Amino acid sequence: MKRRTLLTLIGGSVGAALACSRRPxxxxxxxxxxxxxxxKIWMAGYAARTLPSxxxxxxxHAKALALEDEHGTRAVLVTADILGFTDRIAERVATAAxxxxxxxxxxxxxxxxxxxxxxxxxDMLSVAYDLTAEQRATIHAxxxxxxxxxxxxxxxxxxxxxxxxxxxxxxxxxxxxxxRVDVTPDGPVDRAxxxxxxDGSSDGPLAIVxxxxxxxxxxxxxxxxxxxxYAGVAQAALERRYPGARALxxxxxxxxANPKPRGTLQLVERHGQTLAGVVASTLASMTPVSGxxxxxxxxxxxxxxxxxxxxxxxxxLEDPDRxxxxxxxxxxxxxxxxGALPAVQPEPVQIWRFGGDLTLxxxxxxxxxxxxxxxxxTYAPARMWVAGYSNDVFAYVPSRRVLExxxxxxxxxxxxxxxxxxxxxxxxxxxxxxxxxxxxxxxxATA
Numbered sequence: 156m157k158r159r160t161l162l163t164l165i166g167g168s169v170g171a172a173l174a175c176s177r178r179p180x181x182x183x184x185x186x187x188x189x190x191x192x193x194x195k196i197w198m199a200g201y202a203a204r205t206l207p208s209x210x211x212x213x214x215x216h217a218k219a220l221a222l223e224d225e226h227g228t229r230a231v232l233v234t235a236d237i238l239g240f241t242d243r244i245a246e247r248v249a250t251a252a253x254x255x256x257x258x259x260x261x262x263x264x265x266x267x268x269x270x271x272x273x274x275x276x277x278d279m280l281s282v283a284y285d286l287t288a289e290q291r292a293t294i295h296a297x298x299x300x301x302x303x304x305x306x307x308x309x310x311x312x313x314x315x316x317x318x319x320x321x322x323x324x325x326x327x328x329x330x331x332x333x334x335r336v337d338v339t340p341d342g343p344v345d346r347a348x349x350x351x352x353x354d355g356s357s358d359g360p361l362a363i364v365x366x367x368x369x370x371x372x373x374x375x376x377x378x379x380x381x382x383x384x385y386a387g388v389a390q391a392a393l394e395r396r397y398p399g400a401r402a403l404x405x406x407x408x409x410x411x412a413n414p415k416p417r418g419t420l421q422l423v424e425r426h427g428q429t430l431a432g433v434v435a436s437t438l439a440s441m442t443p444v445s446g447x448x449x450x451x452x453x454x455x456x457x458x459x460x461x462x463x464x465x466x467x468x469x470x471x472l473e474d475p476d477r478x479x480x481x482x483x484x485x486x487x488x489x490x491x492x493x494g495a496l497p498a499v500q501p502e503p504v505q506i507w508r509f510g511g512d513l514t515l516x517x518x519x520x521x522x523x524x525x526x527x528x529x530x531x532x533t534y535a536p537a538r539m540w541v542a543g544y545s546n547d548v549f550a551y552v553p554s555r556r557v558l559e560x561x562x563x564x565x566x567x568x569x570x571x572x573x574x575x576x577x578x579x580x581x582x583x584x585x586x587x588x589x590x591x592x593x594x595x596x597x598x599x600a601t602a
Contacts, residue, residue, distance in 0.1 A: 180445055182223040183353045184315035185362040185401040188308040190235065190301055191215045191381055192274045196293050199238035200271030201376035202283035202478070202571060207290065208274070212380040212420075213387050215273055217305050218403045220353065220362050221312035222321075224448040230262035230507060231309050232364065234403040236383045237301070239267040239548025241277040242501075244302055251306045256313050261452035263309070264505055264517050266405050266545045270371040272382035276301060279548065282481045283571040317355050322441035323513050323538075324350045326433040330385075330426045331369035332415035333524070338560045344368070344412055345527050348430065349405075349540040350437045351444075351513070360400045363393055365434045366542060368407030368524055373414045373423040385414060388427020393434060402434075406544040408518070408527035410551050411564050446510015449600035455589035456499035457552070460566075461576040465490055482570045496575045503546040504589045508597040513538055516590060517545035518552065523564055525554035525583070530590065550574055555583045 191214045195207045215236035223229045231252070240248075245265050252258045275284060277298045286294070326348040333342030345368040355361035371384035383390065386404040393402035414426050468490070471483035489496055503519040516530055522543030531539045543552070550572040551564045558565050558580055566577030 179318040179320045180225045181319045181321050182316040183319035183321070183355065183361060184221045184312045184317060185218065185353070185403075186308050186311035186315065187216050187218040187401055188304045189214055190217045190237070190304055192297050194293055194297070196274045196297055197284055197286060197290055198379060199273055199275045199280065200372070203376040204379065206379060208379060208381060210380040212272070212382040213391070215381055215383060215387075217301075217308055218401055219308045219312040220364060220403055221309075221316060222448065223316055226447055228262070228448045229258060229313065230264070230448055230450055231258060231312060232403065232405075233263070233265045233305055233309065234405060235265070235267050235305070236270050236387055237267050237273045237276055238269055238271065239276075239279060239544055240265045240546060241279050242547040242549065244277055244298060245546045247302050248305050252309050255306070256310055258309070258313070259450075261450040261505065264507065264545060266517065266542055267548060268371050268383060268386045268404050269406050269521075269544050269548070270382065270384045270386065272374050272378060272380065272384060274381070280571050282478055282485060282573050285477075319361060320354045321444035321509070322352045322354075323444050324352070324437040324441040326350065326437035328367060328430050328433045330414050330429060331367065331409065331412045333411055334370075334413040335411050335557070335560070335562055335564065338562045342411065343524050343528060345407060345524050348433045348437065349407075350434055350441070352438055352441050357399055359397045360438070363397065363400055363402045363434060363438070364405060365389070365402070365430070366405035366407050366540060367430060368409035368527060368543070369412045369414055370409050371406070373417045373426055374420070375418055382423070385423055385426035385430060388424055389430040389434070392428055392431035396431070396435060405542050408522040408524050408541055408543040410521035410523040410543060411557065412524060442512065444509045444512040446512060449508045449597045451506045451593040451596040451600070452503070453589060453593055454501040454503050455585050457502050457582045457585060458499050458579040459497070459574065459576045460579045462496045462498055463575065478570055482573065485573050486575060500549060500574065500578070502549070502552065502586065504586065504593055505545060506590070506593045506597045511538070513540065514594070515540045515542065517542045518586065519545055519547040520549055520552035521564070522552045523554055523557050525556060526552070526586065529587065533587075534594070552582070552586070553578065555580055
């Protein structure tokens with residue numbers, strides 16, 4: 156009798172130990188909020204538009220994925236159907252998230268889908284739009300509402316944490332094309348589709364995070380209804396396919412890539428369904444993600460090639476191009492207010508490491524594809540996920556190659572972003588050096 160009791164106790168202890176060993180090392184939760192503007196508001200992305208939004212073709216959302224490793228380290232990824240977060244909005248959201256939820260800045264990542272059928276937020280691309288005072292007030296009010304909703308959805312996700320497992324995979328989608336055909340025929344493109352699957356206690360996935368390096372510009376400037384473009388279609392398709400799951404789109408380094416072909420709602424549907432199909436196929440063959448979560452965050456100063464003086468801007472006030480005149484006026488206002496134009500642009504750089512199984516690099520700005528291709532080559536290709544459009548979309552971020560070639564991404568777009576000049580040739584090396592520094596910081600944190 157005593158021997159049987161002892162064996163029973165031993166068996167129970169072994170069973171409990173095995174159960175503990177099978178317990179998920181992660182906790183996770185996801186939440187979403189509708190961020191579709193209620194009022195007519197100027198739409199972002201295209202300077203050629205001549206009127207504000209005229210309806211809703213697809214609701215816009217912000218979504219938050221909260222993660223916690225076995226040591227209690229928490230992080231939150233926020234994705235949103237907007238052109239981009241500004242540094243001001245990101246700072247306000249991050250400050251509130253740290254104050255309310257104890258979430259450090261390094262562990263909050265804000266990524267925008269860069270849909271060109273969303274609202275203008277804050278002062279982004281201010282030179283591109285000819286806005287009345289009333290329209291600016293509407294944008295300001297919406298931007299504050301957006302901040303409130305994003306902070307709330309972060310808290311909602313953090314309040315729902317449940318045991319979870321993570322797995323990662325990669326597929327390929329072929330509709331992204333390098334759009335710099337005038338200067339770089341057959342230019343590089345990153346067609347990888349990165350996928351992170353989060354499973355909770357239910358049968359299907361809890362969250363599906365996927366990324367692609369391509370502008371959300373299937374719809375053109377003649378389309379004046381809110382829409383998430385191909386990324387919105389793909390997210391909606393995945394959420395229909397996997398009831399109970401939330402799909403989150405992370406924009407990659409697609410600053411110089413467009414969907415091909417483009418221009419109609421039918422093509423939006425086609426590209427979105429294609430991407431959703433690739434993600435669904437990838438979900439069937441995933442690699443588990445284990446280890447602990449570490450994060451690092453910093454900024455790197457990107458120098459401008461030139462900062463023209465007052466006389467130059469004064470002369471441009473009579474230029475026949477209204478954007479040149481508007482840009483010159485903005486530069487003169489800054490000179491009057493600050494005494495000088497900025498010599499550098501801070502770029503946020505963020506690293507999340509999931510043990511040795513996955514590294515997510517998030518760069519600010521409209522980053523061209525060269526950065527992703529180089530980072531994947533420098534570090535372990537199968538485990539490197541590179542995102543652009545993160546934390547602050549302040550301008551295009553060209554590589555040295557693109558700077559030397561010139562064109563829109565190489566400096567032409569800086570006028571619309573209200574910057575004094577193109578970037579200097581050193582920016583690519585500065586960014587890669589900063590990524591390396593933060594990679595070492597994050598690696599030490601997981602050691």
